[in-house]
Amino acid sequence: MQHIRVLIVDDHALFAEALSARLGREPDLVILPVAADVRRALALAATERPDVIVLDLTLGAESGLDVLDRVRESRPDVRVVVLTAMDDVEVMVQAVRRGAVGWLSKTESADLVAQVIRSAARRGGWIPPEALGEVLRRLLAEEAAPEGGAQLLAELTPRERQVLQCMVDGLNRAEIAERLGLSANTVRTHTQNLLAKLDLHSALEAITLAMRAGMRPGARE
Known part of the structure; x- marks a missing residue:
């Protein structure tokens, strides 16, 4: 069995701990210590070498997009899945443009989160089907081939x-x-x-x- 190292970046401690505990029951997922802020996220990304980062976009006064940019600069191979309460197609497009391969709402089940993590690790991803068409339309409108x-x-x-x-x-x-x-x-x-x-x-x-x-x-x- 190939193990997938997962770093959760979220400043809501109860949610992050619950998600960490739930995903930790998956035999192929290795859950790393939770990061609650940008500094901690970058440090753990460098030292723990996650395969997939599950990233909230709201980290107190900081933006998860900053984590996305900086992690992708230092670890271009890492896969980033956004897990957030935000529901904004424009932010979704920004995240995809900056290298996120997945977007999940915090209302989704832990089973789907685990499934998307596995897909991301295999170079797949996930965008909500109801938003995919609009995300593609906006990405296509930004530039020609x-x-x-x-x-x-x-x-x-x-x-x-x-x-x-x-x-x-x-x-x-x-x-x-x-x-x-x-x-x-x-x-x-x-x-x-x-x-x-x-x-x-x-x-x-x-x-x-x-x-x-x-x-x-x-x-x-």
């Missing part, structure tokens, strides 16, 4: 392009596997390979790049 985006997509194998098209169509891994007649593990491998080739960190980034480069829902590779 990066220079060389089409050339990057050309480096993908035909099967990787099919998987990417399915992602653009909004399918999850199980649905992609069913459409393409593959196993879920094979879909995961193709997803990891295409993310590595595109030098991206999450499925959302891959979908955004693909759409900026001209791929659209409903097309067929």
